[in-house]
Amino acid sequence: MSGRAEIAPVRAFLLELQDRICAGLEAEETGAARFREERFEAPGGLARPRVLEGGEVIEKSAVHFSHTLGKELPAAASARRPELAGRRYEAVSVSLIVHPRNPYAPTSHMNVRCFLAGADEPIWWFGGGFDLTPYYGFEEDAVHWHRTARAACEPLGPDAWPRFKKACDEYFYLPHRGEPRGVGGIFFDDLDAGGFERCFAFLRSVGEHYALGYLPILRRRKATPYGSREREFQLYRRGRYAEFNLVYDRGTRFGLQSGGRVESILASMPPLAAWRYDWRPEPGTPEARLYEVFLRPRDWLEAER
Numbered sequence: 001m002s003g004r005a006e007i008a009p010v011r012a013f014l015l016e017l018q019d020r021i022c023a024g025l026e027a028e029e030t031g032a033a034r035f036r037e038e039r040f041e042a043p044g045g046l047a048r049p050r051v052l053e054g055g056e057v058i059e060k061s062a063v064h065f066s067h068t069l070g071k072e073l074p075a076a077a078s079a080r081r082p083e084l085a086g087r088r089y090e091a092v093s094v095s096l097i098v099h100p101r102n103p104y105a106p107t108s109h110m111n112v113r114c115f116l117a118g119a120d121e122p123i124w125w126f127g128g129g130f131d132l133t134p135y136y137g138f139e140e141d142a143v144h145w146h147r148t149a150r151a152a153c154e155p156l157g158p159d160a161w162p163r164f165k166k167a168c169d170e171y172f173y174l175p176h177r178g179e180p181r182g183v184g185g186i187f188f189d190d191l192d193a194g195g196f197e198r199c200f201a202f203l204r205s206v207g208e209h210y211a212l213g214y215l216p217i218l219r220r221r222k223a224t225p226y227g228s229r230e231r232e233f234q235l236y237r238r239g240r241y242a243e244f245n246l247v248y249d250r251g252t253r254f255g256l257q258s259g260g261r262v263e264s265i266l267a268s269m270p271p272l273a274a275w276r277y278d279w280r281p282e283p284g285t286p287e288a289r290l291y292e293v294f295l296r297p298r299d300w301l302e303a304e305r
Contacts, residue, residue, distance in 0.1 A: 005124040005196045007090055010114045010203070011067055014094045015048070017112075017207045018065045021096060022050055024211045025063070028218050031056035035063065040261065045069045049264040053271065057222045059101040062267035067092045070258055089117040093128075094207065095251060097268040098214070103234035105221035106134035106141065106182070107241060109268070110210045111251055112203050126199045127189040129164065130210050131172050132217075133182030133241060135234045136286055137294035141217045142183045146300040148213030149186045155202045156194070164188045169297040174244055179295050181244050185213075233287050235274035242273050 022035045033055030040047040048065040052058055068091045093113035100107070112128035132145045146165070153160035168187035173180050186206070191199050245252055245268055255265035281287035 005116060005122060007067075007092055007114065007116055010200060011092045013204060013207070014065055014092055014112065018048065018050070018063055018094050021094075021211055022052075022063050024215055025052065025058060025061055025098065028215060028222065029055045029057045030222075033058065035061070042069070047261065047264060049261075049267065051267055055101070057100060057102070057105075057218070059099050060271040061096070061098045062264075063094070063096040064264055064267065065092075065094050066260075066264075068258065068260070087117045089115060090122075091115045095268070096210075098218070099238070099270045100218060100222060102222050102224055103135045103226050103230040104224040105218050106132050107238075107270075108132050108210075108214045108217075110207070112207045114200075114203065124192060124196065125189070126191045126203050128203065128206060129168055129185060129187035130206065130213070131168055131182055131185035131187070132214070133237075134294060135237045135290065136230065137183070137290050138221075139300075141220070142294065142300045144217065145183065145185065145213050147304075148209050150301060151212075152205045152209035153186065153202070155198065155205050160202075161186065172244065174240060174248070176247075177240065177243070179240075179291070180297065181240065183294055183300070184297070232274070233281075235272055236276055236279070237290075238270040238273040239275045242269055245269060 026034055029052070033052055035050040035052045037048060037050045044067075046065070046067045050063045052061045054060075068089075070089050070091075072087070072089075091113060093111060095111040095113075096109065098108045108130065110128070110130035112126075114124065114126050116122040116124045130149070132142070134141065149165065150161040153164060164186040165184060167189075168184045169180060171187045172182065172184060191202070193199070252265060252268075256262070281291065
């Protein structure tokens with residue numbers, strides 16, 4: 001592949017990545033639930049949403065591929081790049097969410113995307129990342145997740161991981177709650193430094209490392225015994241997830257502003273969530289430990305540095 005920005009190889013990689021991730025998740029499912037696929041085609045574009053619901057291990061997962069061609073870049077994207085306002089654009093992405101049934105298994109999210117804006121000598125950039133949202137925290141899971149995130153950043157050199165980890169901590173944060181969404185991961189946007197091939201190689205690395213980071217954790221926690229207390233706390237914390245997606249998430253805003261299919265855009269929402277009025281966990285409980293240990297920005301790999 002040349003150094004010229006081309007959407008076709010990115011599209012081909014993301015379609016194959018969607019297949020591999022769905023297969024990996026289905027392999028962890030002990031029941032009969034499988035991903036259901038839909039296809040929506042337009043001249044040059046394609047939406048291929050896949051959703052798994054009601055599984056014994058995975059209560060809900062959405063793994064969506066999208067290739068969009070638009071006449072004008074939505075405000076959610078052009079607000080950070082005002083020089084691109086009014087330009088035609090092309091975007092390809094895979095966006096996914098996994099909401100396990102077991103409260104001891106964390107929710108996970110990944111998005112990888114490529115934008116081209118303008119016709120002649122288009123401006124391009126990559127964005128995305130992945131993050132982990134536990135309800136009951138385990139140090140070994142957090143360390144494994146961040147170790148995998150660090151490995152995903154290797155194509156860009158040693159400075160990439162601390163930079164993208166910090167960006168993730170800052171992005172997946174609920175200001176109105178004063179707390180992060182989870183234990184973080186990596187987040188990047190407007191990435192074009194070093195040329196198209198280098199940035200595309202990094203995107204591939206992020207996409208491939210997601211399953212390496214998440215599937216071992218899901219496998220480790222999916223059969224942990226739990227009761228109504230853990231389930232109620234899981235639904236309460238899922239409420240925070242819903243708040244972030246509806247109020248702050250750029251992908252949600254971009255999808256709605258670009259006229260995308262609402263069912264696909266909001267498929268990342270948890271199947272069930274709950275809110276309690278002015279609730280606090282009891283001191284010394286596992287629920288309190290989530291706030292005290294895991295919902296604080298932290299260098300989980302400090303001992304390895």
